[in-house]
Every structure is written in C-alpha cells, then in structure tokens.
Amino acid sequence: MAFIEFIQPSWPVNKSVFCVSTTTSGGVSTSAFKSLNLGSHVGDDPHNVELNRQRLASELKRFVPDVKPLSWLNQTHNTNVLRLSAPTDAGKVEADAAFTNMPNLPCSVMTADCMALMIANTDGTEVAAVHAGWKGLLNGVIENTVKQFSSRRSEIHVWFAPSICQQHFEVGEDLKTLFSKFPSALKASTVKNKTLLNLIEVANLKLDELSVYQRYYSNICTYSSVNLFSHRRSTHQGISTCGRMANLILIK
Template sequence: MTHWITPDWPAPAYIRAATTLRTGGVSQAEFSSLNPADHVNDLPHHVLENRQRITSMLALPAEPVWLRQTHSVQVVCADQVTEPPEADASYTRKNSTVCTVLTADCLPLLLCDRQGTMVAAIHGGWRGLLNGIIENTVLKMSSTELYAWLGPAIGTQCFEVSDDVRNAFTNKSAQFASAFKKHTEDKYLADIYQIARILLNKAGVKQIYGGQYCTVTDKERFFSYRRDGQTGRMATMIWKV
C-alpha cells in the first residue's frame, strides 16, 4: 500500500512530486496517522517520526523545506531558507531542494517548467488565491511554458462560503462567477479548483492537471479541517533530481 499520490502530469522525468495521505504514520486519534505538521498540537515525537517516514518512503534527497503558512502572498526561494520562513509558496532551481506545503482542505498547487529547470509549491487558501499567491509565484518562474498540478483540496459540494467571499472574487474579475453556485440565501458553493484554473490562465499557465479530489468526503485518505476541526495535514512536495 502506498501512502501518497503522485501527480499525473507531463513533467520532465527528473521532476519528482507527491502528496502524502493520512495513512502510514504513527500519530493517534484525530491526527491519525501520517501527520507531518508541527503546529496542530500533535505530539512532537510523532510528528518527527512521521517526517522521517515521509523522507524514507519518498526517497527524498533532503529534508523538506517547511514553511510557516499564514494565508499570505509571500514566496521564498527554498534553497536560501535556513529556518522555516513565514510564507505560502516556495520555488527553486537547484537539485535536491524539496519545496513543500501543508494542507487539509486548502489547495496545494505545484508548478514546473517544460524544461524542468524550476519547480514551486503553493499553499492556496481562498485569501491567498484572491490576493495573488499564484501570480507572485508564477512571476518567480522565469519560463513562458509552465505545467501546473492541482492537488487534493475541498470539493465544490463541500466548500460553502458567504456572499462576501464570492463578491471579493467577482469584483476582481467577472470570470470568477463561474466558480460559485448559489446554495442558500447568503451562501455559495465555491469551486477552489476552478478559481485556481482562472488565476493560472490569467497568469499565462495553460497546461493544468489534477483537481479531481475532495478532502472532506474522502475521509480514508485525507485530513480535512472543514470536516474535523482539529486534524493533521497532508504534505505536498516537489523537487528536482
């Protein structure tokens, strides 16, 4: 049994990427079992063991570059990081640097160029997506031909938002209206994958893959903050070999 998902996209052969599942670790109860997040009140020695298991099972070339994610639009160069920086995306041109984001309903998004010279990992909550985390990361990718992969996130039937969230997006562009469906009097169902596709297209990224998951409904494989409140996180990572 594998405890991760591998992106189905046409990245060059020397680009590696994966999203860990919630299985295959040592954490207990609501963190069961492969939780690598150290900010969710899981036992530190369990988190450490889980991180070591992830490094081993994915044959990572180095310790992942962990971020302190705050739903910002901050992008950092992963190979220049010493301590976990406050940022929501990282990129690198160097081999053996593992760009990593943690999610449990937010959208993990991976980028690489056609030549395989650069990779990036993005944490996309709705605030980061609205405010420009995708655009900021694409600007760091000095290539006109990028591939994007949309990892496991909250599905459109589960992502209920208020009308002010919808209005914030539609005020930015009328195109976003297609990503929201009326649900109740003042609530909408949002399609975070569609939001990301629109933003990627606007940023010049046309080759987009993934986006078929729902972290809320697939309890066996995925952690979900919307579903469970206190819970673990999946790690989505990308690196060059």
C-alpha cells in the same frame, strides 16, 4: 507498520521532476491526527509529528537517494514566495509558496482542504509548490509564484493536488462578495445566505490571465476522501482540529 501512500500527477514534464501528495497513511499519530500528520501547529504530540516527518524523509530517499531535508514553511495564508537555495529550519520562514531551480531540494506546502498547486517547467529545471487557501488565492500567491519562473509561460505546467471541491465548500456573504468578480466560481447553496465557492475555478481564471494553460488535476476532494485530512469535514464532525498532508515537488 502502515505504508506511506503517495498521490502523484500524470503530466508531460521531464522525469527529473518528482512530485507527490501524502495521505493519512503511514504515520504514528492517533485520534484526530491518525496517522501521518505532518503539521506541528495543530495540537498533535510534537514527538509523533517529528517521527512522521522522519518517516516521510526516509520514504523519499527510496525514490530520491540524495534528497535534501524538507523546508517546512510557516504558512499564514500570505502571498510570500520563498526562493529556496538550501534547506531552511522548520517554521522559520513565513511563506505560503516555495520555488527552486536547485536539484534534490524539495519545495513543500501542507494542506487539509486548501489547494496545493505543484508547478514545473517542461524541462524540469524549475519547480514550485503553492499553498492557496481562499485568502492567498484572492491576494495573489499564484501570480507571485509564477513570476519566479524564467521559463516561457507556455512551458509552465500546473498540477492541482487534492483539495476541497465546490459542493463541500460553503461560504457566507462576506466571501461571496470578495469573489464576486469570479461569477463562474460561485454557485447558490441550498442553505439560505450561503454560496458554494469553487477554488479551482478561481485558480483557473487567474492562470488564464497569466497565460499558463497547461493544467492537470487530481480530481480528488479532500472532504470526500477518508484517507485524506479535511479540516472542514472534521469541523462538521465536531472535531476542532485535524492533521495536515504534505504536497512536495523537487528536481532529481
């Protein structure tokens, strides 16, 4: 049986904060979902998804013995932030970010190219997970999440989990226009009428406006990494779907 692999941040927050991103390794799914697909909405065998989620839960207990069940959000590229005080039933809450100040309660979001921002205060008493695709990013999911924190902005730290990098995120004229107020995030593509969009740069500009300056980066591109799920890479390979990774953070 393959082991579940974690990608973790290196950041100066209290050691009580546990934060990881999963990879494709360690699950039971096959074909386009091989192997640790954690998304129940992408066409995978529901039984395999449940087994994968159980495997992840068991692995988390090795690091956090009292960890509570994950709350799997119904992510719809909105700007809703769920304030978690107890685990929620999978898919019952429509939100693209979660915040908590309760111990052993994971905040998690799923991705397969979109940005995931993991946020914690210095003391490790407040944490949040944000799913920021282009739509949620543009409409304010980061701003709405930062507002949940009672800590001073100078005490808020943000880690950028693996996501698609600019060189592989080609967009059309419609998105170029929508992001025109972020010119530093736009770069001409070699393809006519196409633009390369830098989602991380947009997030950085928004965090600047929020006076949240302590940021840390995985510097891992999902498209370029064969051990990570990438919806765009799958599409370019003629595959209509792919699995989802989990990005989670909690207070031990």
